[in-house]
Amino acid sequence: LKNKQTDSFFSCGNTGALLTGAMLITGRIKGIDRPALAPMLPTKRGMTMLIDAGLNSSCKPLNYEQFAQIGSIYMRTMYKIDKPKVGLLNVGTEENKGTEVVREAYGRLSALGGVNFIGNIEGRDLTDGKCDVAVCDGFVGNLVLKLYESIGSYIFDGIYGIFGKNAFNRLAAAFFKKDVRNFFGKFDYESYGGTPILGVDGPVFKGHGNASAKTVMKAIECAVSFASTSVQKQMRDCFSTAAVEDEPR
């Protein structure tokens, strides 16, 4: 990737190793303090990007700002969303909610040009699909991502338990088992085709260790499509003029 012998990179291996490799070999885009993992979550209206979903346990206000910028570029270019709505994941919608860092992030996002910031969002707003990009630190994002999957699978098991309870139920359930399975399929965030690690200097995608052939196929399509767009160039342009205010940690 660094020597331009490939345009895109995809791996189902260890996330830590993938990121370390991406950071050390490929490097960060100049001006970006911390790259982030950015999976898609299913919502009532479609999909929402969650950024960061686990690379940075604690974040500075600057990081939230940059996540909003790179997330917006990605959603605008890859999903053709004109002005991606960016929400800050918080415990209430009022401006003064949350920790000190999150409140400061709110201030920075409000003042930021080029990003369509809609304010704080709560859990319900996330599942309602109120925004296209949900910004948070990696600790919160990782928990949200894992809860989405695990609550989905918990309910799936519960529903299927009811479907299989007796012969009547099993017979009746045959009418919509396929629809129900498809609905829950949305909760496997990897089925959208790999999760981009945004902010490194080249398209890098992460897949599940136990990904199916179909999922890997989709991820590769996604990685190819990423490489053929101007996402990386836009990110480079966006941050080339930005003064990096904080020292990278």
Next chain:
Amino acid sequence: LKNKQTDSFFSCGNTGALLTGAMLITGRIKGIDRPALAPMLPTKRGMTMLIDAGLNSSCKPLNYEQFAQIGSIYMRTMYKIDKPKVGLLNVGTEENKGTEVVREAYGRLSALGGVNFIGNIEGRDLTDGKCDVAVCDGFVGNLVLKLYESIGSYIFDGIYGIFGKNAFNRLAAAFFKKDVRNFFGKFDYESYGGTPILGVDGPVFKGHGNASAKTVMKAIECAVSFASTSVQKQMRDCFSTAAVEDEPR
């Protein structure tokens, strides 16, 4: 409550007002740095207490320790669980995972006597019911609580959409609509009967603003049962000898 003219307090009003009242009028139990909201979440095995679910956006390691202690006392006494398993909500099971505060909390919980600490837990462990008490800061806890509800309701809507899709589905769904509704009913955490605010000097319970008569009835039962147990006394005893190491904020 303060003047012992009532044994327990329950309100469906504003949480902030309820807590402020509880803190200023009733006061904290001596030695407890920060009281916490402690709802019950449905899991594959039953219920798990989530503490803190929103009173303290940021917490010190000491707070996690005290949440573990008061949560254990409550679960042991109210739910007759011999040695309540306490888990620390984190982004991985390894000891070195998470933010600095969470890692320090891990160390304190490991060294703590009288609490059955099982280590870090992730989203899946929570829905699997791996522990009886899940400890976290109020920012994370509030998000988890709201996501539980909103993902539950999102899936409920999705499933009911499929059930009502056409006449065949509607007919077939009649076989198990009741079971499905009961299953999702578990996701309304208030249906367990009010959420205790633990750490204030008297039993205080919080209900939803839009709670049904049935829910309020259950909450009142719960508040009465709390008052008739030794939970408050045990908490007082537990912290009366504890040196308060940090200054209350």
